[in-house]
Each structure stands twice: as C-alpha cells, then as structure tokens.
Amino acid sequence: MDPLILSRIQxxxxxxxxILFPAITIALGWVLLFFKLRxxxxxxxxxxxxxxxxxxxxxxxxxxxxxSGVTMSFQxxxxxxxxxxxxxxxAGPLLAYEILTAFFLExxxxxxxxxxxxxxxxxxxxxxxxxxxxGTTVSAFWIIALNSWMQTPAGFEMRDGVAHATNWWAILFxxxxxxxxxxxxxxxGLTVSFLIAGLSALRYLYGDRSExxxxxxxxxxxxxxxxxxxxxxxxxxxxxxxxxxxxxxxAAMEANWNTGPNVPLVLLALPDEAxxxxxxxxxxxxxxxxxxxxxxxxxxxxLNDYAGNHPxxxxxxxxxxxxxxxxxxxxxxxxxxxxxxKRRHSLPRPLAMxxxxxxxxxxxxxxxxxxxxxIGRQPWLVTGVLKTADAVGPVAGSHVxxxxxxxxxxxxxxxxAYLGVLVHLALKxxxxxxxxxxxxxxxxxxxxxxxxx
Amino acid sequence: MTFDWPTLxxxxxxxxxxxxxLIYVVLxxxxxxxxILFAAAEDAEQDTMIAAIGPFWDANETWLVLAVGLLxxxxxxxxxxxxxxxxxxxxxxxxxxxxxGVAFDFRAKVPAGSKHRWNxxxxxxxxxxxxxxxxxxxxxxxxxxxxxxxxxxxxxxALCLAAAYAAMGAAxxxxxxxGELQRKAVLWLRRALxxxxxxxxxxxxxxxxxxxxxxxxxxxxxxxxxxxxxxxxSAVLFLWLWRQxxxxxxxxxxxxxxxxxxxxxxxALGFAGLAWSFYPFVVPDxxxxxxxxxxxxxxxxxxxxxxxxxxxxxxxxxxxxxxFGGKATDLTYD
Numbered sequence: 142m143d144p145l146i147l148s149r150i151q152x153x154x155x156x157x158x159x160i161l162f163p164a165i166t167i168a169l170g171w172v173l174l175f176f177k178l179r180x181x182x183x184x185x186x187x188x189x190x191x192x193x194x195x196x197x198x199x200x201x202x203x204x205x206x207x208x209s210g211v212t213m214s215f216q217x218x219x220x221x222x223x224x225x226x227x228x229x230x231x232a233g234p235l236l237a238y239e240i241l242t243a244f245f246l247e248x249x250x251x252x253x254x255x256x257x258x259x260x261x262x263x264x265x266x267x268x269x270x271x272x273x274x275x276g277t278t279v280s281a282f283w284i285i286a287l288n289s290w291m292q293t294p295a296g297f298e299m300r301d302g303v304a305h306a307t308n309w310w311a312i313l314f315x316x317x318x319x320x321x322x323x324x325x326x327x328x329x330g331l332t333v334s335f336l337i338a339g340l341s342a343l344r345y346l347y348g349d350r351s352e353x354x355x356x357x358x359x360x361x362x363x364x365x366x367x368x369x370x371x372x373x374x375x376x377x378x379x380x381x382x383x384x385x386x387x388x389x390x391x392a393a394m395e396a397n398w399n400t401g402p403n404v405p406l407v408l409l410a411l412p413d414e415a416x417x418x419x420x421x422x423x424x425x426x427x428x429x430x431x432x433x434x435x436x437x438x439x440x441x442x443x444l445n446d447y448a449g450n451h452p453x454x455x456x457x458x459x460x461x462x463x464x465x466x467x468x469x470x471x472x473x474x475x476x477x478x479x480x481x482x483k484r485r486h487s488l489p490r491p492l493a494m495x496x497x498x499x500x501x502x503x504x505x506x507x508x509x510x511x512x513x514x515x516i517g518r519q520p521w522l523v524t525g526v527l528k529t530a531d532a533v534g535p536v537a538g539s540h541v542x543x544x545x546x547x548x549x550x551x552x553x554x555x556x557x558a559y560l561g562v563l564v565h566l567a568l569k570x571x572x573x574x575x576x577x578x579x580x581x582x583x584x585x586x587x588x589x590x591x592x593x594x
Numbered sequence: 595m596t597f598d599w600p601t602l603x604x605x606x607x608x609x610x611x612x613x614x615x616l617i618y619v620v621l622x623x624x625x626x627x628x629x630i631l632f633a634a635a636e637d638a639e640q641d642t643m644i645a646a647i648g649p650f651w652d653a654n655e656t657w658l659v660l661a662v663g664l665l666x667x668x669x670x671x672x673x674x675x676x677x678x679x680x681x682x683x684x685x686x687x688x689x690x691x692x693x694x695g696v697a698f699d700f701r702a703k704v705p706a707g708s709k710h711r712w713n714x715x716x717x718x719x720x721x722x723x724x725x726x727x728x729x730x731x732x733x734x735x736x737x738x739x740x741x742x743x744x745x746x747x748x749x750x751x752a753l754c755l756a757a758a759y760a761a762m763g764a765a766x767x768x769x770x771x772x773g774e775l776q777r778k779a780v781l782w783l784r785r786a787l788x789x790x791x792x793x794x795x796x797x798x799x800x801x802x803x804x805x806x807x808x809x810x811x812x813x814x815x816x817x818x819x820x821x822x823x824x825x826x827x828s829a830v831l832f833l834w835l836w837r838q839x840x841x842x843x844x845x846x847x848x849x850x851x852x853x854x855x856x857x858x859x860x861x862a863l864g865f866a867g868l869a870w871s872f873y874p875f876v877v878p879d880x881x882x883x884x885x886x887x888x889x890x891x892x893x894x895x896x897x898x899x900x901x902x903x904x905x906x907x908x909x910x911x912x913x914x915x916x917x918f919g920g921k922a923t924d925l926t927y928d
Contacts, residue, residue, distance in 0.1 A: 201699045207652060208695035212688045214662050219681050222674025225666060230892040233667025237896045240656070240663045241903040248656045249907075249914045252649030260917050305889050534678045544685045551689065555696060562703045 145533045147541040148220040151548060153515075155213055157508055158552045162206030164507045165336065167281050167329040169199050170274030172337065172360065173254075177270050179356075181263070187352035191360075194353065194570050195337070200255050201562060203247070205555065220541070221522075223532030228304045228523055231297055231312060235287040243280035247273050278326070285325055289318035291523045292514070293386045304526060316386050320379040321514075327372040328510065331471060332503025334368065337361030338478065339500020340567040342493040349571035362482055365475035373468060383514075384433055387524065388442035389450065390517035393457040395429050396422075400443035404429040409462070412454040417444070452519040460513035467506040474499055603894065604887035607668035608876065610900065611661055616865045618657035620762070620858045625651045627763020629694055629720020630756060631782055632713060639775050640713055644698070646770035646922035651698060653911060655691070665876075668893060669886040672876040679738045680730050683748075687726035693719030721756060728755030728793075735797055735868075736804045737878040747800060754793020758861075761786035765853035768842060770922045776843050776850075783853060784839040791832045794864055798825060801871050805879060808871045821870065828863045831856055 173192055180188035214236070217225055225232065253261060253269040261269070296311025297304045306312060338361030344354045384391045396412040396419050397404055406428020410419035427437040434441065444451050474495060481488055488496075522529040625647050632640055666673045677684055693715050701712035732751030736744050764783035768776055802809040812821060835856045843850065874882045887893065 197703060201703060204695050204699040208692040211659055211691060214659060214666065215677060215684050215688060217666060218673040218677030219684055222678055225670035225673055229670030230889045233670060233888055234892050234896045237663055237667045238899055240660050241899055244656045244659060245653065245907040248653035249910050251652055252914055253917055256649050257917055306891055309895060534674065536678055536681050540681055547689065551692065558700060562700065565705060566703065
C-alpha cells in the first residue's frame with residue numbers, strides 16, 4: 142500500500158486522538174482555578190468537592206494527552222523526516238520552547254496540584270493550579286503558532302531548499318496565528334463547559350441535587366452560554382482572515398466552483414469534484430457574497446482559479462458544516478439551559494437528557510474544525526513551501542499499515558475506557574452527593590489530617 | 595578547531611541532549627523499574643509502590659520529550675535517519691509508554707473490580723517500554739545494523755536494560771518505603787544487579803568491536819589510561835552495591851538513598867563511556883553533530899531560552915521532589 146496515504150491516516154488518527162485531551166485540559170485548568178478561588182473566597186466546601194471531582198478528569202485527560210503527544214514527537218522523525226529537514230529551523234525552536242516553557246511546568250506542578258493539598262500551604266496549592274493552567278495555555282500558544290505558520294508562513298527565507306528564520310516575531314505572530322489561537326482557546330472553553338454541564342446533567346438525572354452538582358452545572362451552562370456567541374464572532378473573523386490568505390480553502394469550504402459575484406451560500410450539497418459541480422444543493426441566493434464580502438455583488442474566489450492546487454472539496458465542505466451546525470446546536474442548548482437555571486432554578490428532564498450527549502459536542506466541533514483547516518491546507522504541508530507528498534519518509538507501506546492498525550485498536554480501546562471512567566466518576570459523585578469525604582483545609586505543616594476524618 | 599558559534603552551538607546542544615537522556619534514564623528508569631517489579635508485588639504493596647512515583651512520573655517522562663525534542667530541533671537530519679531506521683522499535687516503545695502512562699491514572703479511577711487489569715497493563719507497558727529502549731540502544735551501538743546479529747545483540751541489551759531499570763526501581767522502593775516491602779526490594783535489587791552488570795559489560799565489549807573507529811579510539815596509549823577509570827570504577831561500584839544488599843536495610847533507615855545514588859553514578863559512568871566512544875558522531879559513523887545540526891541562528895534562538903529556563907526547571911523539579919519527600923503513604927487526591 143501507499144506509505145504516503147497510510148502515513149497521513151496514521152498522523153491524522155494520532156493527532157485527532159491527541160487533540161481531544163488538550164481540548165479538555167487547556168480550559169479545565171482554568172475552571173479548576175475558578176473552583177479553587179471560589180472556595181478560597183467563600184469557604185464553601187461544595188466548591189472544593191467540585192474541584193476534587195473534576196481534578197480527577199483533569200489528571201486522566203492530562204495523562205492521555207501526554208502519552209499521545211509523546212507519540213507525535215517521535216512520528217515527525219519516523220514518518221515525516223522531510224518536514225524537519227525542510228522547515229526544522231522554524232518548527233524546531235517553537236517545539237523546543239513548548240517543552241521548555243510549558244511541559245516541565247505542567248508536569249512538575251501537576252503532582253502538587255493532584256496530591257499535594259495536604260502537603261503544601263493552601264496558597265502554594267492555588268499557585269500550583271495557576272501554573273498548571275498557565276502551562277497548558279502557553280503550550281497551546283506555541284503549537285498554534287507553529288500550526289498557523291504552516292498555514293500562512295512568514296518571517297523566513299529559503300536557502301538551498303531549506304527554510305531559514307529571518308524574523309522570529311513575524312514567524313510567531315504570522316497572519317493567521319491570533320485568529321487561530323483565539324478560536325482554539327474558545328473551542329477548549331466550550332468543550333469543557335459542555336463536558337461539565339453534560340456530566341452534571343447526568344448526575345441531575347440520577348437524582349443528585351447536591352450543592353457541588355449545582356455549582357458544577359451552573360458553571361458549565363453559564364460559561365457555555367457566554368462563550369458560544371463570542372466563538373461565533375471569532376470564527377467569522379477567522380474565516381475572513383482565511384479568505385484573505387488562503388482563498389482556495391474558502392472556495393472548498395463553500396464548494397464554489399467558479400470565481401465571480403452574486404455567489405449563493407450553499408447550505409447543503411454533495412460536491413462532485415470530477416464534474417466540478419454540486420449535487421442536491423440547497424442555497425441562499427447571493428449568500429456567500431454577502432457573508433464574505435458584505436455585498437451581493439462581492440466577488441468570491443472559486444476553485445477554477447486553483448486547478449490542481451486546491452484541497453479535496455468534499456471533506457472540507459462537510460467538516461465546516463458539521464462544525465457550524467454543532468455550534469448552532471450549542472447556542473440553542475446552552476441558552477435554553479441558562480434560561481431554565483436562571484428563571485426556574487431547575488432543568489426540564491428532556492433538556493437534561495439532551496445535554497448528556499452534548500457533553501461531547503465540543504469534541505465533535507473541534508475535530509470537524511481541525512479537519513476543515515488541515516485538509517484545507519492540502520496539497521501543501523507548509524503552504525507554498527513543502528508539499529505533503531515530499532515530506533514522507535522511506536518506511537515501507539507494510540510497516541506503516543501494521544503500526545496504523547495497532548494504533549487504531551489501541552486508541553479505540555483507550556477512548557472507550559476513558560469515557561467509561563468519566564461516566565463512572567459522574568455516577569459515583571451522584572451517589573455520594575455531598576457525603577463524599579471532605580477535603581482537608583490547612584495552612585501549616587505536612588500531612589495534617591483532613592477535616593472530617 | 596576554532597571556537598566560533600557554528601562550531602560551538604552543535605557541541606553545546608549535543609551536551610544538552612546527552613544530559614537530558616541521562617536524566618531521563620535515571621529518573622524514568624526507576625518509574626519503569628517499579629512497573630516491572632509490579633509482577634513480583636502483592637496488591638497492597640503495589641499501591642505503595644505507585645505512591646512512591648505517582649507525583650513524579652510525568653515530569654520524569656518529560657525529559658524523554660526534551661531529549662527527542664532536542665534531537666529533533668538541533669539535529670533534524672539525525673532525527674529522521676535514526677527514527678526511520680528504528681521504526682518498529684520506536685513504535686513498540688511508544689505503545690509501551692502509552693499503556694504505562696494511562697494505566698497510572700486508570701487503575702486509580704476505574705471500579706474496584708477492574709483495577710487488577712490495569713495493574714497488569716501497567717506492568718506490561720513498563721516492561722515493553724524498557725525492552726524497546728534497550729533494543730534501540732543495542733542497535734545504535736552496532737551502528738543501526740538490523741541484521742540477525744544486530745537483532746540478537748539488541749535482544750540481549752533489551753533484557754539487561756530492563757534488569758537495570760528493575761534495579762533502579764528496587765533502589766527507589768528501598769528509599770521510599772519501610773518494613774516488609776523494603777526488605778523485599780533489597781532482594782529484588784540483588785537479583786537485578788547481576789543482569790544489569792552483565793548488560794553493561796556486553797555493551798562495553800560490543801561497542802569497540804562493532805566499529806574499528808571506536809576500537810582505535812579506546813585501545814591507544816595514552817587514551818586507554820584516561821579511560822580506564824570508567825570501567826574500573828563501574829565494576830567497583832557494582833561489587834560494592836552487591837555486597838551492600840546483604841546489609842540493607844540498616845538501623846534507623848540510614849543510607850536508604852545510597853543504592854539509588856550508586857546506581858545513578860553507574861549509569862552516568864556508562865553514559866560517559868558511550869558519549870566518549872561515539873563523539874563526534876550523532877548517527878554512528880555516518881553523521882557528525884556538525885553535519886546534522888540546524889542553522890546556527892535557530893540554535894542560538896533556542897539556546898537563549900534554554901539558558902534561562904533550564905535552571906528554573908531543575909529548581910522546581912527539586913522542589914516537587916521535596917514536597918513529596920519522606921516515605922510514601924497512600925496517594926489520595928488531597
């Protein structure tokens with residue numbers, strides 16, 4: 142079999158599995174800090190119970206993220222040696238800074254955050270939470286900077302076929318970087334708030350009316366309700382940025398085959414790349430021109446301008462629609478839930494039942510969005526610099542096929558185990574309610590017994 | 595040799611990478627070793643052993659990420675060559691590390707009934723990762739030769755490195771526990787030491803025999819004289835530690851950390867020997883560190899950050915070890 146397509150599937154599978162967990166830990170760190178600060182301010186132990194329920198999810202997600210991230214750092218070398226040979230001078234330092242400024246910080250203070258509550262002062266424990274949350278966010282900064290540079294490269298020159306840095310500031314803050322970073326951080330916030338809201342709704346359905354459940358539920362629902370309109374706006378701005386720097390990606394996202402004015406907005410269709418047309422399309426007249434150019438006669442780029450140099454249309458078109466559709470659903474669900482929590486101080490059963498599967502809506506939207514932007518960059522690995530096909534290594538297709546199969550089995554099993562543990566933790570918390578063991582409170586010496594023991 | 599930046603920078607980064615690998619091998623060595631020893635421990639002992647490494651393992655594994663990261667960023671050519679030649683062993687290592695890493699968390703969070711399954715996965719993951727690392731070391735020493743002889747030698751080194759890690763794990767258990775488990779760990783240490791010493795002797799003998807260049811480097815006067823402390827000191831430390839296992843644990847738990855420090859010193863000596871043999875090559879006899887290095891401006895950009903950040907990392911790593919100092923107790927989320 143073809144090592145190129147197998148290596149692509151393998152890296153795609155790895156990075157798809159990996160992103161699920163940073164999407165949780167980036168924002169969950171800050172949510173944990175919020176729980177911790179509320180506890181510090183009010184002394185209400187329900188906040189600390191919520192903290193201890195969710196810190197377990199954080200620990201597990203962090204471990205899953207670490208092991209799948211380590212895998213990727215090796216795969217650059219095993220499967221994509223051409224990538225580092227061509228752009229290693231740019232990608233290398235960004236990855237190195239991620240390790241130096243984020244990985245060690247998170248890893249060292251995670252231990253204190255998880256197991257150190259009775260071993261360090263409350264203040265140091267809060268500080269450890271801040272450092273872990275900050276570490277995950279800094280980590281996201283470096284990775285998004287590198288990814289954005291691959292989309293919209295800047296600040297470098299080519300010498301003998303190898304990229305050399307000329308301006309690190311321009312490399313870091315390349316044209317699409319600020320938009321992508323904001324979009325991803327908000328995506329993480331939404332992933333976590335829906336996860337917390339969904340698992341809390343599960344506890345609610347099982348009859349749990351404890352204070353810690355209410356606190357987590359409200360935090361999840363209100364955070365989601367606030368973030369989703371901001372995300373819709375940020376996503377729109379990101380799209381306009383893509384229109385400016387990667388018009389061929391926009392053409393594929395909109396399945397627009399011909400450049401011109403008065404382009405309709407294709408809501409749903411089956412794009413047919415061979416025939417260069419859409420089958421079964423539902424459109425809004427002049428819609429795409431209005432959305433992208435704010436005028437019915439605005440010219441929208443079409444795929445005919447980029448023959449042989451544009452991404453595959455079908456996955457990009459549908460990836461984008463799944464992301465947007467999930468976003469709209471998130472808006473409806475989070476605003477209804479916020480309304481009921483604010484006005485009625487309860488949750489209608491059908492809404493709670495809808496919120497449980499919506500716990501994973503953030504994952505779906507995040508994956509669909511990344512598929513849109515990453516497949517949308519093809520056939521380039523680094524836009525205009527390196528084609529994906531030129532980066533693949535000399536490994537035999539059979540080797541890649543074998544490892545791919547085992548990775549897939551492993552990832553599916555781990556994902557099932559992970560979701561099983563999430564549900565198990567939620568149901569256990571529902572059963573314990575506010576009777577779960579109280580955490581200790583201390584500002585003094587080591588190993589002091591916890592309150593309530 | 596002139597001392598300008600394009601000459602110095604690859605040298606500095608080779609040193610940093612070597613340091614990261616050595617720290618990784620020593621620190622994650624005891625984590626993996628404890629995983630291997632899981633097979634010989636009772637249920638309650640397993641919980642204590644996990645408590646002895648739970649707060650640290652993540653930071654320990656990060657040194658591997660740094661080592662591979664430095665190989666990737668400082669020597670991109672070597673990264674591609676070495677890792678695509680070792681495609682399958684690297685894959686096996688990764689599967690082992692994945693299983694080991696997630697088992698840590700799953701075993702503490704799943705319903706009580708399936709805990710034993712994750713204990714077994716923890717053991718398997720640790721064993722697989724250790725064997726894969728040893729196998730890769732074996733192949734690397736032979737110049738990435740994947741012939742039948744290479745595979746056999748790789749398998750031998752794999753076994754011995756796993757034993758060396760088990761010895762590290764036992765030494766860490768001696769330091770972090772007391773009572774029955776501590777006495778058990780002394781016995782584990784004694785058995786594992788024999789295999790570890792055998793492995794180190796095998797690698798030391800094979801390294802010069804596999805490469806005429808290294809042979810010439812070792813067996814010339816007076817380099818032989820300068821090098822002789824490495825094998826002699828290692829042998830003395832091995833023998834001394836083996837004798838110590840008949841006297842441990844001592845009253846009042848004195849010298850509980852000594853076995854671990856002795857093993858760390860042996861690892862460092864062995865590592866120094868390898869570094870001396872392979873310098874200046876990063877891919878044995880094929881690519882020198884200067885041929886494989888990134889552009890000087892990129893290395894300089896990383897170095898600036900490293901000089902500031904590495905001391906801070908070492909400082910707070912020590913702090914984390916201090917917070918969880920003393921004998922391990924049950925690990926709970928508080």
